[in-house]
Amino acid sequence: MWSALAWLLSLASGFDIEAHDAVGQTCASAMDQEAIKQIKRMMGGQDASDVAGWGHQVHDTYPDTARLHFQVHDDAVGGFCGEKRASKCQDNICLLEAIKHFYGKVLSDEGRRIDYPAIDYNKVAKGIRFSDADFLKMLINLIGDLHQPMHVGYAQDDNGRSVKVKFRGSLMSLYEVWDKAISEAVRTEESNYWLGGWTHVRAVSSEWDFDKRKWKEDGAFKSFERWMDEAVQFSCKKAYVHPLTGQRLAGPEAQNAQTQTPVEIDEAAYQEWRHLWLRQILIAGERTAIVLNDILDNKGAARLATGSKVHTKADEEKAKEQAAWEQERLKRQREERRTRTSGSLINVGAFLTNLFVAIFTVPIFLLVANHGLNPQTYAGLIRSILESHTETATKGPAKRFE
Numbered sequence: 001m002w003s004a005l006a007w008l009l010s011l012a013s014g015f016d017i018e019a020h021d022a023v024g025q026t027c028a029s030a031m032d033q034e035a036i037k038q039i040k041r042m043m044g045g046q047d048a049s050d051v052a053g054w055g056h057q058v059h060d061t062y063p064d065t066a067r068l069h070f071q072v073h074d075d076a077v078g079g080f081c082g083e084k085r086a087s088k089c090q091d092n093i094c095l096l097e098a099i100k101h102f103y104g105k106v107l108s109d110e111g112r113r114i115d116y117p118a119i120d121y122n123k124v125a126k127g128i129r130f131s132d133a134d135f136l137k138m139l140i141n142l143i144g145d146l147h148q149p150m151h152v153g154y155a156q157d158d159n160g161r162s163v164k165v166k167f168r169g170s171l172m173s174l175y176e177v178w179d180k181a182i183s184e185a186v187r188t189e190e191s192n193y194w195l196g197g198w199t200h201v202r203a204v205s206s207e208w209d210f211d212k213r214k215w216k217e218d219g220a221f222k223s224f225e226r227w228m229d230e231a232v233q234f235s236c237k238k239a240y241v242h243p244l245t246g247q248r249l250a251g252p253e254a255q256n257a258q259t260q261t262p263v264e265i266d267e268a269a270y271q272e273w274r275h276l277w278l279r280q281i282l283i284a285g286e287r288t289a290i291v292l293n294d295i296l297d298n299k300g301a302a303r304l305a306t307g308s309k310v311h312t313k314a315d316e317e318k319a320k321e322q323a324a325w326e327q328e329r330l331k332r333q334r335e336e337r338r339t340r341t342s343g344s345l346i347n348v349g350a351f352l353t354n355l356f357v358a359i360f361t362v363p364i365f366l367l368v369a370n371h372g373l374n375p376q377t378y379a380g381l382i383r384s385i386l387e388s389h390t391e392t393a394t395k396g397p398a399k400r401f402e
Contacts, residue, residue, distance in 0.1 A: 026285020
């Protein structure tokens, strides 16, 4: 059963790429200058928004890594959205433990001592390895996923995948609504807003200040646990509930538990969820910035290695694309050399042509300049030349003095 669930989970990765990018942009707006400098060093000039969708690329190559991005709660233990919660987290391969692991791993590589959950990467995906830069990219992606409410959902409804709703005339799962449908609606219907300056930490300044203070008071792991508790509460009270009627959309008390008829999410309901969804993006971004500032503002950050050990299909495609660009560049260089050579030959031919023309035209020009255009003048010159030639021939060769 779990293998089938893992296969389904591998089909999606948190928010869609554009939403992850928005999380990254919010994060970048809240990062300290030293942290920005360090992340650009480690990511080859990229920032948090550039690598925010990296998890999707990893999933395409290593599908089993999807388990790192979900906290699947077991309905059989604590019930659906009950006070007592239990997660399916074998071998620490789940969202909360993964966040703790990658955070602790980076700090250890900086030289800071910290106890953190161990994860055998071969149990995640055989052969996968992570670098320091990869640890940071995982944290950026995982903290974003923590704020997609269906990523902390329940096993019985397959994290919202088995809950069907009608949204904008289409039948889709509750997971799809929170993962990409709201994102697509905002981007297509409010493109000016989406491309504007909404992804800035000032939009959630009070939450940002609160989370920074609690981070200093409680530390990283308690903060991660608090964020998880808040995420589950959001999932149960907001995402699993119709925003206008208050009826549950999943679990034994679901509005359509008997009929299984898809619940319609109309325009008014969408507007409520839209507001909540945008806020989740901003909260994810400011919290990601707190984690990165903590890691990269430390003097030990200079020890963290650059480059990636995770080789994805996207990397292969990029390498092929770059190879094609290089071939095209070399082809253009060869064509330019041939053009220059051909141009050089044409110039030599033009020079010889002009030379022959000059042999005839220059003397004529000098004659005209010196003697004018009167035909009688040229007739006299010709007679003078002929008479001189005749006189020389009559006298014969000159005698040499003895």
